Amino acid sequence: MSGLSLYSFAVDTPATATQQWLDHFDTTGTTATLQHLGSTPVIVAHGPGTETPAPDNLVAPVAVVAAGGDFRLGRRELRPEGTVVRVGGATVGDGSLNVFAGPCAVENRQQLLDCADVAEHYGAVGLRGGAFKPRTSPYSFQGLKWAGLELLAEARAHTGLPILTEVLDPRHVERVAATADGLQIGARNMQNFELLSEAGKSGRPVVLKRGFGCTVDETLAAAEYILAQGNDQVILCERGIRTFEHATRFTLDISAVALMKQRSHLPVMVDPSHSVGIPALVEPVSLAAAAAGADALLIDVHVAPEQALCDGKQALLPDDFGVLMGKLELLSMGLSRKLAGVVGAHAVLAER
Secondary structure: OOOEEEEEOOOOOOHHHHHHHHHHHHHOOOEEEEEEEOOEEEEEEEOHHHOOOOOOOOOOOOEEEEEOOOOOOOEHHHOOOOOOEEEOOEEEOOOOEEEEEEOOEOOOHHHHHHHHHHHHHOOOOEEEOEOOOOOOOOOOOOOOOHHHHHHHHHHHHHHOOOEEEEOOOHHHHHHHHOOOOEEEEOHHHOOOHHHHHHHHHHOOOEEEEOOOOOOHHHHHHHHHHHHOOOOOOEEEEEOOEOOOOOOOOOEOOHHHHHHHHHHEOOOEEEOHHHHHOOHHHHHHHHHHHHHOOOOEEEEEEOOOHHHOOOOHHHOEOHHHHHHHHHHHHHHHHHOOOOEOOOOOOOHHHHHO
16 A cells, blocks of 8 residues: 555635545545645545546645655645644734743732733733643642633733633633633643643644653644644644753753744744743743744743742743843844834833
8 A cells, every 4th residue: 555645625625526535535445534724625545546646527636745654734745835823813823923921820810910011011912821730749839720710811801912821631621712812732731632632622722832751753743633623723832851951941952943844834932931941041042942933932921030939930020021022023123024013122122
């Protein structure tokens, strides 16, 4: 039998046309299934029919891609122009650089609203914040849970910023998705396959963080669980891997940013805060990520990091975040890119 092939069709291709292809493959002894990459019909075929000329009366596919292994729907060849993921009003993957900022965890109403004001003031396109927090120790702060999700909704109403928050349990996906503009799958849950599938079914955008002990191939394979549900709104997130180096919290794999963008049509985000764990390094690492082609950054910002209940040591102070946004705007201009959501943030630099 021949190898696996993917047949991608135009969005407006009628079901009768793809069914004719399935019938054709059936007559050639080829195993074929119809899947959807968002609204794009994709037939996955394996067998001799992939090498047999198709009848002239069949609708021509937009692309035919020879594929191997478990990485299928995320392949760059299926969408050479890339996928745009929409989180609220933010568009990630359209060539611009997007910054999502906020506290690692939602701690109380005032803390969240203050951090949301900072994110909005300096031009972030979205608010990050954990209502549910997976922690190494069961005795550490686990988040405000559902009350935290309600506070995130209030912060969105207050600033207009879409909210991005982590979901931990497959049973929680539907309820969290009913409020959040985007779901985050944390590094510890990257291979929680039931959670990935449920997140895919939700239809919400999903930020999939690379596990700190996982390879790029494993990360791309994990994304397939979401894509296989017909949800193409997936952002891959590089957040550092565990190596022999202990000078930083994790080792940020900048090469993975460029590699994932070459191999996949999905946009790529970088989390500099959780990767290095040192505020003074967040700025240079963020600039490096932008230069490597990252579509978005996920940055911890806190108005009083010394009082934070979770990961305060890695959070930027408001003024430092403003300076970073100014430098990102200037760098983006130099790279012929646009820093989304920012109008004149470089003015912050002139004030320093």
